[in-house]
Amino acid sequence: MKGFIIRVSRHYRRVLLQSFSDKEYSYQRYLAAFFGLIGSVISFAMGINSILIDLFGLAISLFATSLLLFLSFLLLMSDKYVRYHNGIKYMALVALLSLGAYLIHSGGVDNSGPLWIYIFPSVIFAFCGFKIGIMINVVFCAILILILYTPDNYFLSTLYPVAFKSRLVLSFSTTVALSAFYEATRHNSYLKMKRLKVKFEQESQIDELTHLPNRRGMRKKLREAYRKAITSNQVFTLAVFDIDHFKNVNDCFGHEIGDEVLKHVSDVLSDGIREQDILSRWGGEEFLLLLPNTNGEEAFPLLEEMRKLIEKSHYHKANEVITITFSIGYCEMSDTVSLSEMIHLADVSLYKAKQTGRNKVLAHG
């Protein structure tokens, strides 16, 4: 039984948290559903207790609130009503606040009813966020003051000591202020985390040295290109570029110059590609180029041109001139090969280009 309840609650937590792209809304929906269920059970139990002690007016308000809260819980759990999520949340809140107003008006059991209003500030902020939460809390404070201080106790069916009234208003307002501060801090931290997440995600997909997409970033772009090509019935070509004898550059000139050469070739390649092409740093001295909407036949002259471009663009440092050449293998998309197979086949062609003398462009097959 325990395992079943845990499984069901995990399932719904997942469903509720995934229902909006903005996690803040999903979080509010999740909390509202959770409070709906808990609130409904508590008010139902208190309703039964009120019947037992002959407080029928209070029992009716508690049962009505319990029913509305349970209804809001069911509606919030159902995916069918995601569109009405806000309306349902406000229905639950109105039910809860009306019960609060009734408890202040009637005093509940032995004038202890107003004690329950201390749960409202945090519930309101959790349901509605900071801005709307502040407004609703202020409105409820105003209702509290109205009920307590209208001349001749017009809205009261019980008597509270004067000191109790003022302390109730003061302590409730303090709770609202503290909850508002907490909510603002929580919301700011959430926004900061969200910004950092976007920043880290972007940074994790960019190569620090060349500022090109790295392997991780490129994989994402490749998957998108593959999906797009399939749906639009187009083909693309993938080409793997590998610098020839790059180890010699490092050995002769050092790693720092090696890094500068990598930057230099990435700049030359970036300038040489078409606007729609996507170049990435695939590994150490290896670059992967995506040529969208281009078949193998069309790709060959473009790749040849780039090979020549690099060959001619010598890298100059003081008195040193370093000539760089690339071996390039490429593969055209087809129905029978997956994305990773395409990369593998382009790699196989690159290997052949290396084996057969380097500084050349070879197609798969």
Ligand SMILES: Nc1nc2c(ncn2[C@@H]2O[C@H](COP(=O)(O)OP(=O)(O)OP(=O)(O)O)[C@@H](O)[C@H]2O)c(=O)[nH]1
């Ligand atoms: N400076 C620098 N060197 C790197 C970087 N990443 C990889 N390398 C170097 O690239 C070299 C690759 O060497 P190999 O795999 O033997 O290939 P190669 O010397 O280019 O020879 P072939 O590929 O067979 O033509 C190694 O010396 C690596 O240290 C980097 O980010 N910066």
